[in-house]
Amino acid sequence: MSEDMMDYQSMVERAMKSVVREALLKVGEDGLPGEHHLYITFRTQDERVEISDRLISQYPEEMTIVLQHQFWGLEILEDAFEITLSFSGTNERLFVPFDSVVGFADPSVNFGLQFKAADTDFAGDNPNDLQDT
Numbered sequence: 001m002s003e004d005m006m007d008y009q010s011m012v013e014r015a016m017k018s019v020v021r022e023a024l025l026k027v028g029e030d031g032l033p034g035e036h037h038l039y040i041t042f043r044t045q046d047e048r049v050e051i052s053d054r055l056i057s058q059y060p061e062e063m064t065i066v067l068q069h070q071f072w073g074l075e076i077l078e079d080a081f082e083i084t085l086s087f088s089g090t091n092e093r094l095f096v097p098f099d100s101v102v103g104f105a106d107p108s109v110n111f112g113l114q115f116k117a118a119d120t121d122f123a124g125d126n127p128n129d130l131q132d133t
Helices: 008-030 051-058
Strands: 038-043 064-067 071-076 079-089 088-099 099-108 111-112
Touching: 008 038, 008 071, 008 099, 008 111, 051 088, 064 079
Parallel strands: none
Antiparallel strands: 038 064, 038 099, 071 079, 079 088, 099 111
């Protein structure tokens, strides 16, 4: 097989992450409709991620947040989102670049996406790489 010089995998990743951004934009404008609730998994060690040291110590590699009943101040930027969530009764502000997101799901409608890590070899040589769903 020839080398993918068009970098289709990166194009697909960007397109799928735009689904996450668009979903968050809808939530930011109208709230969560019906039974919808969102699970967002992101890499906590990525350079631009901003979360408290307390959360980093609890989630040293990845963290999954749930947007359902209690979240505040959702702001969606071009390349990231910010949100305030309550952890053990303490409100925490999170800054999450879309590049750090590795999973997105809305179990109410059986929808989910998984993303490859930014530094993943897209040639498929690693059998532990996440697969697109």
